[in-house]
Amino acid sequence: MSKKGLYTKTFGCQMNVYDSQRMGDVLKPLGFADTESPDGAELILINTCHIREKAAEKLFSELGRYRQIKEARERDGERTLIAVAGCVAQAEGEEILRRAPFVDIVVGPQTYHRLPEMVSRLGTDRAPQVDLDFAPEAKFDQLPANEANGPTAFLSIQEGCDKFCTFCVVPYTRGAEYSRPLADVIAEARGLALGGVREVTLLGQNVNAYHGDADGRSANFAELIRRVADIDGIERIRYTTSHPIDMDDDLIAVHGELAQLMPFLHLPVQSGSDSMLARMNRHHKIDLYRGIVDKLLRARPDLKLSTDFIVGFPGETDAEFQATLSFAREMGFVQAYCFKYSARPGTPAAILPGQLSEAIKSERLAALQQVLETNQLVFNESCVDRVMPILFDRPGRKPGQMIGRSPYMQPVHAMVPDHAFGDILDVRIVSARTISLGGELAVPILGSNPSVTHRGANV
Numbered sequence: 122m123s124k125k126g127l128y129t130k131t132f133g134c135q136m137n138v139y140d141s142q143r144m145g146d147v148l149k150p151l152g153f154a155d156t157e158s159p160d161g162a163e164l165i166l167i168n169t170c171h172i173r174e175k176a177a178e179k180l181f182s183e184l185g186r187y188r189q190i191k192e193a194r195e196r197d198g199e200r201t202l203i204a205v206a207g208c209v210a211q212a213e214g215e216e217i218l219r220r221a222p223f224v225d226i227v228v229g230p231q232t233y234h235r236l237p238e239m240v241s242r243l244g245t246d247r248a249p250q251v252d253l254d255f256a257p258e259a260k261f262d263q264l265p266a267n268e269a270n271g272p273t274a275f276l277s278i279q280e281g282c283d284k285f286c287t288f289c290v291v292p293y294t295r296g297a298e299y300s301r302p303l304a305d306v307i308a309e310a311r312g313l314a315l316g317g318v319r320e321v322t323l324l325g326q327n328v329n330a331y332h333g334d335a336d337g338r339s340a341n342f343a344e345l346i347r348r349v350a351d352i353d354g355i356e357r358i359r360y361t362t363s364h365p366i367d368m369d370d371d372l373i374a375v376h377g378e379l380a381q382l383m384p385f386l387h388l389p390v391q392s393g394s395d396s397m398l399a400r401m402n403r404h405h406k407i408d409l410y411r412g413i414v415d416k417l418l419r420a421r422p423d424l425k426l427s428t429d430f431i432v433g434f435p436g437e438t439d440a441e442f443q444a445t446l447s448f449a450r451e452m453g454f455v456q457a458y459c460f461k462y463s464a465r466p467g468t469p470a471a472i473l474p475g476q477l478s479e480a481i482k483s484e485r486l487a488a489l490q491q492v493l494e495t496n497q498l499v500f501n502e503s504c505v506d507r508v509m510p511i512l513f514d515r516p517g518r519k520p521g522q523m524i525g526r527s528p529y530m531q532p533v534h535a536m537v538p539d540h541a542f543g544d545i546l547d548v549r550i551v552s553a554r555t556i557s558l559g560g561e562l563a564v565p566i567l568g569s570n571p572s573v574t575h576r577g578a579n580v
């Protein structure tokens with residue numbers, strides 16, 4: 122079968138990156154293979170994100186570009202299908218076809234396992250296909266195996282959210298919380314390990330709320346991590362993203378128990394002010410977050426934190442914003458994603474009084490980012506002269522260079538022979554910048570003899 126080009130454009134979070142990979146997997150049996158450019162592709166797939174800022178506008182401007190490609194190919198007697206997937210598809214539905222009638226497929230995040238049927242139907246029936254059901258169980262049951270594609274992999278264990286933070290669209294686009302059965306997750310992790318994956322990132326909108334079926338009883342997230350850590354070959358485990366109220370003592374204990382669980386945790390706080398957290402409906406106060414971090418550090422003293430912040434939430438006062446700035450300094454987050462509040466239609470916060478101007482949001486964002494960049498640089502500089510285990514998973518820009526990840530997700534550039542791709546090597550850090558580190562192999566690798574590769578030392 123001759124290969125058909127699949128061009129995928131992904132917006133948004135790691136869940137979307139995972140979903141895009143899985144959509145590629147379900148389309149493979151139909152002869153589709155990834156291509157780097159939309160020109161000449163048989164299928165252009167846009168996986169959208171609705172969490173922030175002008176998601177629909179971004180989509181329609183992107184679609185304008187693809188329409189031209191589609192029309193040019195049609196003039197040459199070739200066909201290009203355009204599919205819109207993800208949370209904007211779920212939220213906008215048929216509206217997408219009204220504004221962009223040249224779109225062939227609109228598919229939500231819970232139904233993309235049906236893409237092959239939709240594409241096949243388009244072979245005979247040219248009417249656009251729309252599928253926006255909510256059926257996460259069916260999706261996971263019908264997806265093909267998640268194949269290893271390099272030394273690191275995402276593994277989706279949970280989807281949806283029941284927390285209803287007042288700013289967030291996820292509970293409406295991704296639906297209610299759903300956890301995959303424990304045995305399914307373990308089978309997928311084993312398959313990945315057999316395919317050479319050494320680092321697995323457990324994914325979900327609320328991974329730490331995981332409560333998957335385990336032969337009729339409910340397994341919690343701590344149990345799932347322990348089971349994944351038992352799998353031969355899995356040397357590193359990460360998870361994202363979490364909610365503070367689900368950070369229970371069992372999960373905190375796992376951070377102290379398992380060397381494979383990396384000492385780096387993304388734990389969104391959103392704001393440093395209790396009054397703001399209440400208006401955001403976050404179900405926790407700042408002291409609860411502090412208490413969790415204290416316990417985590419007692420269990421795993423080398424743990425570092427990353428977080429999410431929103432600035433310019435409706436009615437945010439100067440004092441509330443100052444509380445966020447001082448909390449960012451106090452916690453010393455070594456990484457953070459900071460967002461300007463963006464009103465999402467249909468969410469409670471979108472109609473709150475006190476919507477702030479872009480100018481205030483931008484000013485606050487810049488001030489917060491400055492604090493966080495300072496934290497990040499201070500931490501990165503503290504890593505110089507340390508030896509860290511680095512998992513090399515990407516070629517660098519210079520010949521002979523590779524890029525790997527430290528336990529703290531810092532990108533580390535070093536001169537490493539090609540055959541060490543996928544290895545975890547001890548690297549002495551020699552230079553630090555805000556977003557990356559430079560290093561040298563602590564134990565030089567001679568020629569192409571992999572037997573001298575030094576693996577998995579502790580930080």
Ligand code: 5AD
Binds near residue numbers: 173289463465
């Ligand atoms: N505006 C700005 N940021 C948002 N996030 C979610 N919804 C919004 C919104 N309406 C951010 C939160 C969340 C991250 C994934 O996106 O910080 O943790």
Ligand code: SF4
Binds near residue numbers: 284285291327
């Ligand atoms: Fe959105 Fe809040 Fe759920 Fe996170 S916990 S997905 S921010 S509603």
